[in-house]
Amino acid sequence: MSTSAVEHAPGHAQAGGTAARARALTKAYGSGETAVLALDSVDVDIARGRFTAVMGPSGSGKSTLMHCLAGLDTVSAGQVWLGDTEITGLKERELTRLRRDRIGFMFQSFNLIPTLNAVENITLPMDIAGQKPDQKWLDQVIDTLGLRDRLKHRPAQLSGGQQQRVACARALASRPELIFADEPTGNLDSRAGLEVLGFLREAVDDLGQTVVMVTHDPGAAAHSDLVLFLADGRIVDEMPEPTAEAVLERMRLFSGGQSQPQTPAPDGTPVTEATDEPTDED
């Protein structure tokens, strides 16, 4: 049984505090004259027990932000904490263990190991860690996601939506401190996409999980509690209690070659001027 699972028992009681935070997080690709800044001194707090969406146009640095927060990528400067653990500066082996024990992942596609069936995929991170899954919790997750009758199926025998539900179950199964979802609906039709978003919402509301989702779909972002807008490697805005229309409206500001927001941020977050340095991310 992982410590994180004990700390983060389901329910709203755990809400509050930060699940992860970053200070002056900078990620540059290349070096010297040709260096490209993907993240430019970003400060961010991910609230525990909330569903946070990260939005931005292609190349805005949203995936890089997620990768750095999840310990998948190294940072060029700044600090990142997961809970109270500073993960910047951790060794590869410690990062691997951190991902295994404290973070859940959902990717846009190719989320499952094709040789393993659904239930084997779901318990894989715990199996790798050599831990026994909490059967009660596992049953709850499986039933919530409606996977009970699909457990023995291989990924190839599942629809895209079902595959993402299995991935979602895997992310939830070890009750991680933080679940990162990278465009989880990107490859799905709208109905299956809605289903998956509904499950993520449920995971936060009913199971007390913390979810960070990277997306470029305003409809998807509308399911979150808070949307962070990224442009050119900086957080340029945020929107609590978003609706699809509001998000779409906000996003429109980025398009048409405009890289600078026309309205100041509604709260106190400093809105910095976007630089004209391009990013090669995505």
Added chain:
Amino acid sequence: MLKATLRSFLAHKGRLLLSALAIVLSVAFVAGSLIFSDTVSRTFDRLFASTSADVTVGPREDFTSQVPSGEALTVPASLAQEVAGVDGVEEAHADASVQNITVVDDRNESVSPTSGAPTIATDWYLTDRSPVELTSGHAPEGDGEALLDADTADSKDVGIGDTLTVQAQPGSFEVKIVGIATFTTTNPGAALVFLDPKTAPTMLLGAPDRATSISVTAASGVTDEQLKARIASRIGTTDYELETAAEQAESAAEQLGGFLDVIKYVMLGFAGIAVLVGVFLIVNTFSMLIAQRTRELGLLRALGADRRQVRRSVLTEAVLLGLVGSTLGLAVGIGLAAGLIRLMSAFGMNLKSADMVVSWPTPVSAYAVGLGVTFVAAYLPARRAASVSPMAALSDAEIAGVGRPLRVRAVVGTIVGALGVAALAGCVTATETSTSASLLGLGVVLTLVATVIAGPLLVRPVIRVLGGAFPAIYGPVGLLSQRNALRNPRRTGATAAALMVGLALVGGMSVASASMTASFDQQIDKTLGADFVVQNDSFLPFPLEVAEKVRATDGVGLVVRQRFVPVAVRTPDGKRLQTTAAGYDPRLDDVAKVAYEQGDTAAALADGHLAMSADYAEDHGVRVGTVLPVEFPDGERTELTVGALTDQENAEGFGTQGGIYFGIAVAEKYVPGGQDSALYINAADGTSADRLRPALERTLEPYPQVKVRDQADYKELIRNQIAVLLYLVYALLGLAIVIAVLGVVNTLALSVVERTREIGLLRAIGLSRRQLRRMIRLESVVIAVFGAVLGLGLGLVWGVCIQRVLALQGMEVLAIPLNTIVAVVVGSAFVGIAAALLPALRASRMNVLAAISHE
């Protein structure tokens, strides 16, 4: 299209490199063996052509035997004068040159070459054809002086003034070295002792008026052929054999050829294994490359390339690979030949590598093998590439071919397998050695083909079992590696097949050799009753005086001599049997356990009688009392009566077909120049064998070529003979494994590339590098062990069948070398680990993010 082909060839050069290596190895062995044998035969052709007399007159030998009698056949020395009188003869010389001798230095050590090349004693007669010249000292005079060749003097540390003992058939004698003769031509590796021509016939042949041959020099203007015809008309050809220089060179080369052929066949065996295993590697590489490029090929097809163009494109790649591989192989082959020539020099055969002969068939066969193998191996994958539909470009299918049903393989594999099993069953039940052996060959080929075809079908059941414990032992890593090995049965099957072929051969050969050893052990237990056997290490005859000295040794009770005699017997059914018979002293029963169907030892060894194997006798209408005409090599004839029929299981082995033996008196009478081949010794009453042994060893000190052996030593001697065969098999195995490892590396490397995203995902959700490496290693191990299990299984079946064939030759014990089998299985697991090293390293070095977003 050609441009696309070339691009693709270069793009995959890393992967093709491993296939090229397999081609290089097979071509290198083919080219190396051809160059080596060409070089050696050219060298010796020259040597013999330059050193042979224009015409040589020798004794007529009606037949020869595989088992030497120790006798040197002779002609009268006076024949030289007779021949000298023939018109056109400038000179005729009576030679005395023998090989049935041993030369020992003053420390009782043999000066014979360690390579097994002969030791020759000959008269010192210098002509312009002599291969040697006197480089120090003076020519030998009288019976106490001799010359030694420089190479032997060098390697055995003998100098002028040293004394050597020559153990010749008539008796041993001492000579002082008075000079050193140095080869002016290539030294074929023999040790040469030169004696005074006046005394040589007496010392070596036991009579002053005998010669081993007459060397004739033609007067100018007379050709060798003319001269040969003239001499033949003078002396006739009933008693003599005449050869021109060319013929002499040819037959000398032929004799040497036997030795060269062994090297050639061994090398070609290596080439064969390399080709066989290489084919699997190449088929697999091309299949994988094509599977990987399915979308690319689909795009080509969608853009309008027709099937033939796609197929040709793949085959062009194969031809390019073959060309590169053959060229490199040819170069490596030249190096290999140079190495072999050097090795020969180390054994005393001086070949100068500057004279290396690369005749036209060498490059032709090198390229034929290299290109042929690649082309044939790439043909099926090329056809498969051509059948890729244009739709493949659009679909996101993981890998083409994974899901294709294996039904055709199942059907063909079953049919071929059934035929193979039927052939093996026929082999086991056959009663004739020749039928049984040919059915064995057929069965071996068919079952091998069937296993290769059906291999992918066996992947699931066998690996389920082999990897069954993995999940329990290694958790999810074990589960993943087991599932990965099962993922593409074709690929796993083909990869394992390379290892399988090699191990099947080893399995079969080790069962056969273990069975042979066990059979001989049993045979020795059953038949050998003597306390000790005195024998030459290479089973050659030894001087008669050894028997006398052994008899005179304190504590020796009984000595029974064994002497081999080549004979030709005409049986009542009209068949002429050329074989080797043995002569024994009377009290054979005391040193050997012979089972008789009729008669007894006394009847068998009685004057004018012989014994024969009951089985052979029955087949050829021979009974007790039948009178058989018997011929001896120099033309002597007699009639012997069958006195006993023996019930010997092993009577027909080692060129002693018919199992004939008689009293030693027969041998002494008809082959007077023969020598003993073995002495069977019992201790005298009251003397323990343990005490007799040191005494015997002291007696035999001056005869380093023979040794005292008790039953255990004797078994060891036989075992060592069989072990030589086994070492060769192990060397072949080594080569097969090297190539098979290349195949496993190839497959794993490709799998790692194909599964990049999967690996990225596993790493993202927390699989450590070490666990990832273990996953790949376990997959590799399970593939290798799968190949080993299949190969050994097949090999065991073959081995049992080989043993049945051997049983017809009297080797009736079946022995399964369990230790070897366990070692091979464990070894194959290590092979798997070794093969996984690089692919696992590569996988664990992958960048997680790059892997996840890999297309």
